[in-house]
Amino acid sequence: MNKDNLTRKELAEVINGQLGYSQNSCAALVDAFLERMKLSLLDANSIKLVHFGTFTVRDKHPRRGRNPRTGETITIKPRQMVTFRPSKRLREQINE
């Protein structure tokens, strides 16, 4: 199966084709959309998009790890992770 890759550029082209804004505007609109999503996540605000899924910022606890090269024990600092949980509808569409 030939796998295509959807990028910002293709998203802008679809908006241009379906909604008719200029090509330059479409690139800016896609960027603005992604920027709004990012700002929400940076505020630790999850984003719940019906029929698509939920993006959540999760705190990871500090834990002890090892440097695989030296074997040294180190403490891995607490950090944040962005996780995505697909909606039931999206999971169904993917398996249709």
Place this chain on the structure above:
Amino acid sequence: MNKSELIETLAQEVDLPHREAAAITNTILETMIEALAKGDNIEIRGFGSFVIKQYRSYEGRNPKSGKKIEVAPKKLPFFKVGKELREQVNLHGKK
């Protein structure tokens, strides 16, 4: 934040009516869903990427009854956060 709040912030940012920001949002999300449904990947620099992972059927257990069940083969989308967003999220958390 839910979809209509996202649409509202987008409308303000790009100075378009709510209705148009909604059309843009829905077009982006539908395009992403169509791509994933076809088995394509999504790669958005600075934000993250989605890949479809294919699972073969396997023998699982009902966690409540402990009964063995055959889990049908399935595909699931995985999101991997982009480097830029991952770093920014962490910088924010340290504050």
